[in-house]
Amino acid sequence: MLNFRPLWRYEDAFIEGILTTLELALIAGLAGLALGLVCALVLGRGNRAANLLIRSYIEIIRNTPPVLQIFIIFFVLPRIGLRFPPFEAAAVALTLYFGAFVTEIIRSGLDSIPKAQVEAGHCLGLAGWQVFAHVVLMPAMRNIYPSLTSQFILLLLGTSIASFISAEELFHTAAVVDSRTFRSFEVYALISGIYVLMVIAFRLLFFAIGRLAFRWPVAR
Amino acid sequence: MALVEIKNLRKTFGKLEVIKDVSLTVEQGDIVAIIGRSGSGKSTLLRCINGLEDIQGGSITVGGRDVSAKMAGLKEYRQRVGIVFQQFNLFPHMNVLKNVTLAPILTGKIKKPQARKLAEDSLTTVGLLDKIEAWPEQLSGGQQQRVAIARCLAMKPELMLFDEVTSALDPELVGEVLKVMEDMARQGMTMILVTHEMNFARNVANKVVFMHHGRIWEQGHPDQMLGDPQTPELQAFISSSRT
């Protein structure tokens, strides 16, 4: 028999878990976005040493499981004197993870803007950063908006691996409540529902933001 | 002193020599039409004048200043020279008003409150005042090209460059763009244009330059150039462009 009642006592714990999950996703999302933007811009400048460094970073992150990345940051960095509590370690690991994917997405977005657009900006006497900010940025953002937002959804779900180092996000909360109530089915059904709702909420939010931010008509 | 003075210009792309020893003088108020087959170097010449290409020899002087892609003050120079391309290159994410006023505002030519007035003036010149709120994608090719011209005019340039501005247009839209250019010519704008429109070259330009294999093959008054071509190459070009 399904019995969700024993879970009510842990309402606060679940809410705490949801908030921590959202916090992790938003911190890693924003920091990763900034990191990805910087890396993508540096990649465009064609400095060979910097490119090699960034490409290695991307390949290492892309081709190893995020769980191991989180382990290395949590268990290994203290050996060299960098001690992060679980939440911070998870935030750092997820930022590095998200940043690597974002770098590639943003780079492809910047490359998708025709050279002639950049040239037209220069010919009007704009400075390089003005061309970037006013001419390139928004159309590039529009082109990569779907992949960027899907990547964020994957990040949101990926925060669950922070439970491996006992960061107290939603998945960790589930494990704790499960061990106290022995209602595994109900616990995991509940948090699955919560994850699905969070994902739907973010998709709707992103859809609305997209409609507001990218209103200009485009050729089909 | 001449507004544009080009002396012994040389431009190469790798081993390919696109412009060989070109010299050309453009006076204030001149309308210079550059004609020639594709690959003759005429578009590259325009791009050099705007500092879009670095040059391998000779010099370009505009308003007494040496021009190159690496010159100091290239930005300020470009604010004085407008260029219109074959592909209009309007910014798709800005409406017509923003397309026209972006550069004057960002380069500090005007304050935001005066921007609309400036845009209205420029758009009136090209006859598109009613499209001030439209998005580029909603305009026809001819209208987009006229907005591109208005965008340059808003910078109050001393010199306008036109790079085959009607070549990408449907035939029925060419006239409206040429008419705008004709009006600008009549108001005394100095213009250098690369074009395939022989009638426009004949009727509006006061100087025609025929480029062939990266050199200026012949230049002179339109009537003489197009009515009585001296070289067999120009004769062949003119008869081929009539058909």
Added chain:
Amino acid sequence: MRTFGTIDLLAFATAFQYTILLVVLALIIGAPLALGFAMLRVSRFAPLRWLSAAFLQVIQGVPLLALLMFIYFALPTFLGIRLPPLLAVTAAFTLYTAVFLGEIWRGGIEAVKRTQWEAAACLGLGAWQQFRHVIAPQALKIALPASVGFLVQLIKGTSLAAIVGFIELTRAGQLSAAATLQPLLVYSIIAAIYFVVCFPLTQLSRRLEARLNGAR
């Protein structure tokens, strides 16, 4: 505590075989299901489309970890049965593959122009023949780069089976790190093994992608 040695490397080698086993099983069972799921998603019968879309929302809306816990732990507890770990974990990754790969293939099928179906129909081919001989080959070509990309995701994803104690590569690493107290060494080796497997696949995926874009 003991020092890191050959015994750990042997354990990794064994565990790595389980990682590969999981990937192979998930692909062998999951790929046909993925094809079926893709067909449901583009079905002409609307309720099938809605149902499959709802199912997609759920599977793509929960962490892979939750899927694993659910199938390994929650479901058997609820039903009062015990599933062998390999079976439970394989079931979770199969489901994951069926939905994610299926969605990639749906994208491939929909990227083939509508007129190709019509052209095939005009030649008198039946619906299955249209799909099998005209649509599928083109869709496969379009979806191949993303499919290889998914394979990398699946290989990395199997590391999460560690949470239910299934001894694949990552779990073996955890055990070794705990026993030897040398996490830096252990996790670097484990990460390197994943990298050696995944990197060529990622490169392949990129090359296929570039060729596809070049061909268009």
